[in-house]
Amino acid sequence: MGIGIAQVAATSGCEVFLYDANAAQTEKSVLNLQKTLDKLVGKEKISLEKSEEIFKRIKACSNLSDLKDCDLVIEAIIENKEIKTGVFKKLEDIVSEDCVIGSNTSSISITSLSAELTKPERFIGIHFFNPAPLMPLVEVIPGLLTDKNLPRQIYDLMGEWGKIPVIAKDVPGFIVNRIARPFYGEALRIVEENIATPEQVDDAVKTLGNFKMGPFELMDLIGIDINFSVTKTVYQDYFYDPKYKPSLLQQRMSEAKFLGRKTGKGFYDYSEGAEKPFPEKDEELYETIFQRIISMLINEAVEAKRLGIASDEDLELAIQKGVNYPKGLLAWGKEIGFDKISETLQNLYEEYQEERYRQSPLLKKM
């Protein structure tokens, strides 16, 4: 992620200092960036001159102390709280008093990271989506100790960098990784209970919901282990709220190293010559699958609205620009009818007698 963020900053004219504890990784990242820029020139997306300018603005560093003159440091190292805070402590001794420190963490509480700093008010979450140069969304996340003016400054900066920023509360999963959980979770449950096959679920949400990819295709792309790890973190950090309970099927897939495209096998087989199974179309089943998944997603968006995790506008933007959903979920709920969403969830609740299907108290008032 680091080199992608560096590319974004350098493209908008910033001088960037790139540091990785593993020098070989820095070298590899810089080489990859050169290849990316060459491709952009080849496709006439940028001029040769522009690509040289971008490349020159990124300086590979061998010491953390080379970051001493930076106004903003965006950390995108391994997702481990102790290692991250160790780096922040060293950084605070290196950078100026006014330097802002941001973290690209996907799942660690911003408040908990900032609390380890001498100057926690300078710390903020700046969460890019992968690949950072292509995905427009950036979640800007102030923690409880962040200076009140900082979110706006970072929001404006991200706009200058050509991104679509949204401001999110410091809650597990922030906006996107929280609201999108049922897209995977409900799909996994449908397959786990032999209600439908992965290809039927994917086909149902693509044909009835116009999603670009189905949940199983997307999990295979993201990496089943990565997706599982985000789900587990959100579940634990919400104090084991049954809504976010991870799936055993996903755990077994991870254990078997069926991790998706990267290992050649996930919910689908990516080995050479393997053919994707053709879904057995079933109108009634497809409608059930789609209503179940979309109702869970809309309920999650309504609950995020109720809790003020972001403004309505940012909730809608985040889901469209962070995970490419075809519509904002609040608008989608209005279109389907919130009473219908409520009825679907009520039926699921009665069938399963599980809190997983509890409705947001706001749903009935929408």
Ligand SMILES: NC(=O)c1ccc[n+]([C@@H]2O[C@H](COP(=O)([O-])OP(=O)(O)OC[C@H]3O[C@@H](n4cnc5c(N)ncnc54)[C@H](O)[C@@H]3O)[C@@H](O)[C@H]2O)c1
């Ligand atoms: N990959 C994604 O899709 C994605 C999306 C959004 C956010 N993030 C977040 O971005 C961060 C990085 O993710 P990634 O996928 O690029 O990870 P990665 O494992 O590919 O890269 C992490 C890099 O950090 C370096 N590193 C480890 N310890 C270090 C230290 N002490 N000092 C300096 N460098 C150190 C490693 O050498 C490695 O090159 C994580 O916090 C992750 O949660 C990742």
